[in-house]
């Protein structure tokens with residue numbers, strides 16, 4: 001056996017033991033789950049919900065154990081102290097005697113795997129990357145950090161085992177599958193510092209394309225869930241991405257890191273019960289994104305609290321009751337003074353008005369009225385139709401949908417509520433009352449929901465009842481835990497699960513269904529696209545302001561988005577945010593990235609310069625054709641690129657990126673191009689066609705970019721995004737001259 005073979009064999013033994021332990025844990029969890037399920041559907045509701053809670057717990061645990069199969073262990077640290085050795089993997093594992101055999105990559109003991117350098121070895125003599133295929137160890141790659149060790153014979157052998165292409169470069173050059181993978185084995189030091197940053201406060205990460213912002217944001221979510229499990233497991237973590245396609249692209253990363261409980265959604269879906277399917281010009285969305293809507297919505301609400309012009313006279317049992325404008329005005333002012341939401345303050349208004357009307361009634365009686373008789377009078381007044389109508393007209397109970405739809409479809413209401421907007425802008429906003437909601441409407445609905453509140457009489461009674469019940473459940477959960485030693489889960493979480501009726505709901509499910517849920521941490525990706533109103537909605541979800549915000553102000557494509565973080569955050573997070581930067585582009589070959597930066601700079605984008613981790617030969621090819629040949633040339637490039645990047649396992653992805661106007665013709669000419677039924681790009685297809693906006697956040701082995709001059713007209717950020725999507729090759733087909741900056745040296 002050669003030295004390398006012997007080392008592989010030794011590592012294989014270790015890895016075999018780790019997988020054996022994983023299998024044991026899986027089998028144990030499966031047995032427990034089967035045991036819980038065997039109990040059958042009988043028993044008291046308490047027993048049933050307890051069983052459901054445990055079943056969910058074991059299902060979660062099993063899902064976590066199943067998800068870490070691939071590259072369970074990927075690293076080894078050889079420590080200076082006592083010749084110790086530590087294996088690093090996706091999760092931590094202990095043997096039967098509770099001794100650690102695998103260290104979770106997120107544990108403090110794993111940090112030096114990512115941070116140690118030869119200048120600062122941090123007690124590490126050598127770091128080894130294990131290359132595995134399935135459960136087989138196929139290679140090792142060593143870095144010796146403590147050079148003194150070179151004197152020893154084993155080290156010399158180790159250096160002989162260096163795999164030539166490092167684990168990082170191998171990962172960067174790997175064929176893409178349409179789904180993002182984790183980077184847990186090759187996180188770089190500048191990324192690790194962000195991943196492990198404190199939970200408190202808002203961390204804004206600015207970085208050019210391909211610098212790993214998405215990867216870092218996801219690994220940070222997994223890290224925070226590990227390091228602050230007690231807090232975050234109950235409050236939940238929210239991940240906001242730019243589109244459903246993007247969320248699909250990243251949806252396997254967190255499970256592969258053993259985390260399944262993060263709520264991922266888009267701004268358009270953040271308001272439960274509303275699906276934003278409508279579209280509108282970017283200029284209209286930009287108007288709706290302005291901070292002035294805080295005032296406009298507030299005014300729109302107040303304008304639905306109205307003093308009538310004339311008195312209304314109602315006759316009840318022969319007595320005359322007059323609803324006087326002055327009384328209504330006083331009652332409105334009184335109700336407003338409580339600063340409660342509209343629907344809650346309405347209760348005060350109605351009570352006040354009924355009190356005044358009851359006074360009128362009583363003053364017409366010849367006898368004095370006992371308190372319970374007075375109550376009956378108030379009730380009679382309350383249920384008299386004319387009075388109900390008059391009080392409703394003065395203070396209508398409102399839904400957010402009703403308020404915003406009325407505002408956007410009735411010119412008179414909009415004119416009255418939005419004097420800050422020009423007549424031209426107000427005209428642009430008008431739409432039918434039943435038009436579908438757009439993404440930019442959602443923050444307005446959320447704003448309205450805040451100001452309107454619910455009619456909360458019933459819910460307050462329910463809350464009192466729930467609090468008493470909760471105390472009982474918590475007490476019971478503590479007893480269950482004492483006896484069952486379920487581990488890993490807190491009494492609070494178990495009580496949450498007992499409490500939920502029907503199938504036990506997870507924190508994520510409950511959070512996603514509740515508009516007023518406040519999360520323990522929120523991660524926002526492609527954050528440059530959020531409007532000021534969208535930020536208000538997001539911040540409402542996280543009163544602690546514990547946020548990870550990642551984005552690139554050079555890639556902004558919406559007019560309402562951010563071009564400068566300070567302008568956005570100094571106002572809404574006054575002083576409470578910190579900026580980190582990522583500078584190495586792990587995706588795009590250097591020659592492509594340099595051209596993209598030159599074009600972006602020539603177009604005036606606020607670029608963060610990046611250094612590409614690698615270059616690829618002939619990465620950038622342009623072809624000029626005449627207009628008649630544009631589609632055919634695109635098809636030819638797409639097919640050649642596909643043949644070059646496809647491998648036998650089905651990996652390898654090509655995207656044709658073009659303006660929205662050109663996409664239909666190109667999709668028709670490329671019958672193999674995958675599109676979903678809604679016309680969105682299908683990430684599972686080897687070849688797909690999309691707009692620059694749809695390509696945001698995604699990546700492909702090769703990109704065929706059609707007519708960059710037209711893409712540039714849609715926005716320089718769009719062109720910059722499109723050019724920086726490929727990991728291997730950018731092919732450009734054009735009839736018009738290439739944009740400024742392209743050919744400059």
Ligand SMILES: Nc1ncnc2c1ncn2[C@@H]1O[C@H](COP(=O)(O)OP(=O)(O)OP(=O)(O)O)[C@@H](O)[C@H]1O
Nearest residue numbers: 183186187188209210211212213214215586587697
């Ligand atoms: N440390 C790393 N090891 C291996 N691959 C990495 C590393 N960091 C980033 N990558 C890879 O680089 C690519 C780009 O990463 P990612 O999509 O997170 O970048 P981004 O900054 O969000 O890009 P964009 O702004 O263009 O959307 C991904 O394929 C990612 O897996």
